[in-house]
Amino acid sequence: MKSNITRRNFLRITGLTAAGIIAGSHRYAAKETGSRPNIIFILADDLGYGDIGCLNSESKIPTPNLDKLASQGMTFTDAHSSSSLCSPTRYGILTGRYSWRSRRQGGALWSFDPPLIEEGRLTFPQYLKNKGYHTACFGKWHLGMNWHDKEGNILENTGSEKGWNIDFSRPLKNGPTSRGFDYFFGTDAPNYPPYCYIENDRTIGIPTEAKPTSMYGVPGIMLKDWDLYKVLPEIEKRAVNYINRESKSDNSFFLYLPLTAPHTPIVPIEEHLGKSQAGLYGDFVHQVDAIVGNILKTLDQNNLTENTLLIFTSDNGSPNIDGFGSPSADGSYMEGEKGYGIKYGHNSSYIFRGKKADVWEGGHRIPFFVRWPDRIKAGSKTDEVVCLTDLFATCAAIFGDKLPDSAGEDSYNILPVLTGERINGKLREATVHLSGDGSFSIRQGKWKMEITPGSGGGGTLSAQTAMRNGLPMIQLYNLEEDIGEKNNLFDKYPDVVFRLTKLLEKYVKNGRSTPGTPQKNTGEPDIWRSLNVRNEKFSTNKVEHIAIGKKVKLLNDVELKFSKDGANVLTDGIRASSWFDDGYWTAVEGGDMEYLLDLGEIKQINNVSAGFLEAQSYWIFYPKNVELSLSLDGKSFSNSQIIKRTALKENDIREIKNFSASFKNKKCRYIKMKAVGQKICPQWHKGAGGKAWVCADEIIVE
Numbered sequence: 212m213k214s215n216i217t218r219r220n221f222l223r224i225t226g227l228t229a230a231g232i233i234a235g236s237h238r239y240a241a242k243e244t245g246s247r248p249n250i251i252f253i254l255a256d257d258l259g260y261g262d263i264g265c266l267n268s269e270s271k272i273p274t275p276n277l278d279k280l281a282s283q284g285m286t287f288t289d290a291h292s293s294s295s296l297c298s299p300t301r302y303g304i305l306t307g308r309y310s311w312r313s314r315r316q317g318g319a320l321w322s323f324d325p326p327l328i329e330e331g332r333l334t335f336p337q338y339l340k341n342k343g344y345h346t347a348c349f350g351k352w353h354l355g356m357n358w359h360d361k362e363g364n365i366l367e368n369t370g371s372e373k374g375w376n377i378d379f380s381r382p383l384k385n386g387p388t389s390r391g392f393d394y395f396f397g398t399d400a401p402n403y404p405p406y407c408y409i410e411n412d413r414t415i416g417i418p419t420e421a422k423p424t425s426m427y428g429v430p431g432i433m434l435k436d437w438d439l440y441k442v443l444p445e446i447e448k449r450a451v452n453y454i455n456r457e458s459k460s461d462n463s464f465f466l467y468l469p470l471t472a473p474h475t476p477i478v479p480i481e482e483h484l485g486k487s488q489a490g491l492y493g494d495f496v497h498q499v500d501a502i503v504g505n506i507l508k509t510l511d512q513n514n515l516t517e518n519t520l521l522i523f524t525s526d527n528g529s530p531n532i533d534g535f536g537s538p539s540a541d542g543s544y545m546e547g548e549k550g551y552g553i554k555y556g557h558n559s560s561y562i563f564r565g566k567k568a569d570v571w572e573g574g575h576r577i578p579f580f581v582r583w584p585d586r587i588k589a590g591s592k593t594d595e596v597v598c599l600t601d602l603f604a605t606c607a608a609i610f611g612d613k614l615p616d617s618a619g620e621d622s623y624n625i626l627p628v629l630t631g632e633r634i635n636g637k638l639r640e641a642t643v644h645l646s647g648d649g650s651f652s653i654r655q656g657k658w659k660m661e662i663t664p665g666s667g668g669g670g671t672l673s674a675q676t677a678m679r680n681g682l683p684m685i686q687l688y689n690l691e692e693d694i695g696e697k698n699n700l701f702d703k704y705p706d707v708v709f710r711l712t713k714l715l716e717k718y719v720k721n722g723r724s725t726p727g728t729p730q731k732n733t734g735e736p737d738i739w740r741s742l743n744v745r746n747e748k749f750s751t752n753k754v755e756h757i758a759i760g761k762k763v764k765l766l767n768d769v770e771l772k773f774s775k776d777g778a779n780v781l782t783d784g785i786r787a788s789s790w791f792d793d794g795y796w797t798a799v800e801g802g803d804m805e806y807l808l809d810l811g812e813i814k815q816i817n818n819v820s821a822g823f824l825e826a827q828s829y830w831i832f833y834p835k836n837v838e839l840s841l842s843l844d845g846k847s848f849s850n851s852q853i854i855k856r857t858a859l860k861e862n863d864i865r866e867i868k869n870f871s872a873s874f875k876n877k878k879c880r881y882i883k884m885k886a887v888g889q890k891i892c893p894q895w896h897k898g899a900g901g902k903a904w905v906c907a908d909e910i911i912v913e
Contacts, residue, residue, distance in 0.1 A: 247463045248520040248583060250339070250606065251454075251506065254304070254467070255499055255578075256297065256351060256474035257567055259529030259559025262496050263578050271488035271557035272496045276504030277580065280523060284582030285591045285629060291598050291654075292527045293621070294645040295567055295574030295668065298353050300526040300599060301469065302327050305334045305354070305390065307603030307619030309643055312722065312732040316740065317649025319353070321897065322403040322431060323372045325365075326355040326385040329733055333618040335603045336391030339465045342610065345457060347394040348387050349450040350469040351401065352409075356386035373899060374404045374418060374432030382412040392467070396449050401442050401471045404431020408445070427476040430900040440478045443471050447502045451509050458513035468506075472499050473529075489557040492531060520583040520606075524599065528574045529559035530567035564696045568647030568668030570661045571696050575644050586630050595628045596654065598642050604725075605629070620723035620730055641714055643724065648674070651738045653715045658704075659696075660711040661686040662738055675793040679775075687711075712738075752786045757816070758808060758882075758912040759784040766805040766883075772798045773906070778806060780909075781821075787908045789865045791824055791831060795909075798831075801890055801902030808882040808910055813843060815878050820871035822908030823886065827862060827896065831904040832889035837870040841879035848883055850874060861895055867908065884910060 261267040265278040265286070293303035298319040299310030306328060311317075313327055320327060328334065336346040358366045359381040366372060387395035388411050396410050406422055408415040418432040427439065450468050457464040472478075472495050479494040483501065487493025503523060510516045565571030579597065581587060604622035607614050614622065623639050641655035646667025653660050661667065664677035664684050687701040687708055701708055715738055722730030763778040765771065774780045775794035780787075787795035797804065825833045833856045840851040852872040870886075888905035892898040 248518050249463050249515060251466045251519060251521045253523045254469040255525040256470055256472060257529050258473055258525035260576055260578055261559045261561030266578055267561050271555055272493040274500040276500045280582055281580050283589050284580055285587050287579040287593055287597055289594050289596045290577055290579030291642060292575045292577050293598055293600050295527045295569055296647050297526045299645060301354050303600040304602060306332060307600050307622030309621045311645050311736045314734045316736055320355050323358050323366060324355040325357055328354055328390050334391040336465060340391055343462055345462050345464045346392045347453055348392045348467040350397045350446050351471045352387055352397060353400045357384040373430055379414050379417045386412055388412055397446060402428040402475055406433035406437045424900055439476045440480060451505060454509045458515055470499060489555045517584045522581050524579045525577040528567045531559040562694060565666055565671055569671050570644060570646035570650050570652045570663060570667030574668060581629060588631055593628055596639050596642055597625050601625050616728040617730060649740055653711050657689050657691040658707050659688050659690055660708060673792045675790045679794055753784055754786050754911060756911045756913055758782045758810060758910060761811055762809045764807045766807055769799045769802045782910060789867055791829060791906050796906045798904050798906040800904050803886060803888050804905060804907055805885040810880050813878055813880045815876050816874055816912055817876060818873050818913045819882055820869045821884060821910045822867050822869050824867055824906040826865040830892055830898050831906055833868060834886040834888055834905050836887050838885045839872045840883045841877055842881040843879060845881040850877055
């Protein structure tokens with residue numbers, strides 16, 4: 212179906228023609244004094260659509276303040292983050308541009324990574340600052356900044372940095388205060404080093420200690436006596452103090468409040484414990500709700516409510532659907548317990564398929580409430596499709612401005628929806644989503660196309676598993692009839708697939724999805740990248756040898772992961788691909804693996820080998836050594852050979868190596884293989900101190 216949106220209609224709807232700006236000056240445009248709204252943008256971290264009572268009648272979490280906010284403003288039931296991960300979404304909010312146009316397509320930033328927002332790019336806070344607003348950010352930044360090493364140089368190799376090589380006495384560069392904010396207080400990310408507060412361009416205090424292994428988070432440097440439970444309350448306190456202070460100023464203010472919750476670490480303070488029926492995760496959401504209530508109360512106390520535009524949303528969906536990740540902390544490591552949804556009967560994803568990081572709706576359909584008593588009708592609701600990139604153009608429209616072509620390339624003005632103006636068609640021509648692994652999706656009207664055979668997030672349905680099960684490489688869903696994304700229609704509507712593909716390719720080529728002069732992307736986005744990478748790596752091979760189909764027994768007490776058939780995949784005649792989750796690997800975390808292979812009868816053998824995987828970016832290392840030994844009766848073993856790995860070195864490759872031993876016509880029925888794992892990630896690795904994986908492939912007997 213052809214879209215009703217044309218360039219002329221779009222300009223007419225949003226009031227961005229010359230005549231529209233003049234006319235809009237009476238209806239929309241804020242005066243330079245008096246009526247300019249204060250703007251508060253509260254961003255929860257990993258909060259699901261189904262976590263909020265007014266959106267999910269079966270939610271196990273009381274959210275009275277968010278329910279109140281919804282009743283006082285407008286609720287969007289079809290709102291989306293531009294990505295299903297945190298850093299990319301934050302980029303989109305502050306720039307009005309899809310993050311895949313930046314240097315990064317897929318994934319989130321790591322500790323000490325350089326800034327993702329390009330130098331010189333006009334951001335939303337900088338725009339407001341130019342309008343005379345005071346701009347402040349309190350909370351989780353997670354968009355990168357430049358740190359100095361102890362020689363005074365800008366840190367370049369950030370991948371394995373834990374903070375020990377950083378000079379914290381020096382000011383950091385290209386952080387929040389260089390991207391449009393007058394003031395910043397918060398952390399880069401609460402589960403990453405450095406474990407300390409950052410104020411403007413300096414840390415508060417000098418971190419000198421190592422984070423204890425008993426404390427949740429990535430290993431790294433920490434300020435003495437750092438307490439994870441105090442982070443969110445401190446952010447809340449300072450944000451409230453900021454509103455109190457700015458209420459006495461003649462200038463309007465913009466407060467960006469990216470909370471650290473309910474993302475891990477799950478650290479609800481005592482007054483919220485037991486307030487939900489969804490475990491500690493639910494209690495943490497209750498704390499988020501209380502923070503919103505405190506902000507609303509502070510606005511009331513300062514007589515700021517009527518002329519404050521307040522937005523509440525989340526950066527992506529919740530990861531809770533299978534009980535891993537953010538929700539349901541175990542109380543000590545704050546990282547999650549198995550069976551969360553089953554245990555508490557609470558689904559953060561509501562009726563939507565998928566979770567955080569997925570390209571499915573559960574990964575990016577989010578709660579979105581907007582209150583502005585001066586302009587927005589209380590208790591209103593809309594099913595208009597909106598994206599978090601739309602904030603920039605919408606606020607520009609409040610001033611009657613049209614953004615320059617080089618800013619907000621993917622930002623649509625949704626002010627007509629907020630103010631209840633009658634519009635023709637839909638405001639957005641289409642909306643692009645990006646999953647955690649960089650897979651693309653495009654939504655236009657009822658149709659949603661996903662360029663991946665799986666979930667795009669790995670954990671729910673990896674591309675490897677999807678391919679192995681013969682699922683199509685493209686997914687197409689009619690969301691009007693199939694909101695759960697269960698019935699893939701790609702083969703029934705090839706014309707829709709073709710049309711959406713062409714539209715997505717146009718958006719990539721033009722450097723924008725809104726009307727305007729084409730722009731250049733910072734990076735080189737490739738909508739087929741995830742499929743190309745998966746196809747290249749997802750290649751298994753059949754191999755002939757005398758142990759195919761023979762019994763293999765795990766001897767030591769460890770839990771095997773990723774295998775589709777336990778230890779039997781070691782003798783199924785198939786060599787695994789270089790993807791650890793393709794179903795053909797056996798994997799052990801933080802330990803060794805020891806197998807006993809029974810050939811069924813005494814045979815004469817010449818060679819025994821087994822393949823092992825190294826993929827350090829996934830915390831997978833070759834075993835330190837592999838011991839192979841033979842037996843006639845399964846009790847007494849001899850002819851032992853130990854194959855050692857070469858010296859362990861840092862790399863970013865994904866590689867399979869055969870550990871092989873020659874036995875020269877030895878007779879045996881039983882073969883024992885013991886692989887001594889790395890167990891703990893080395894100090895130079897990004898997961899230093901964390902558990903390392905060892906992954907074994909086919910045991911080939913010749």
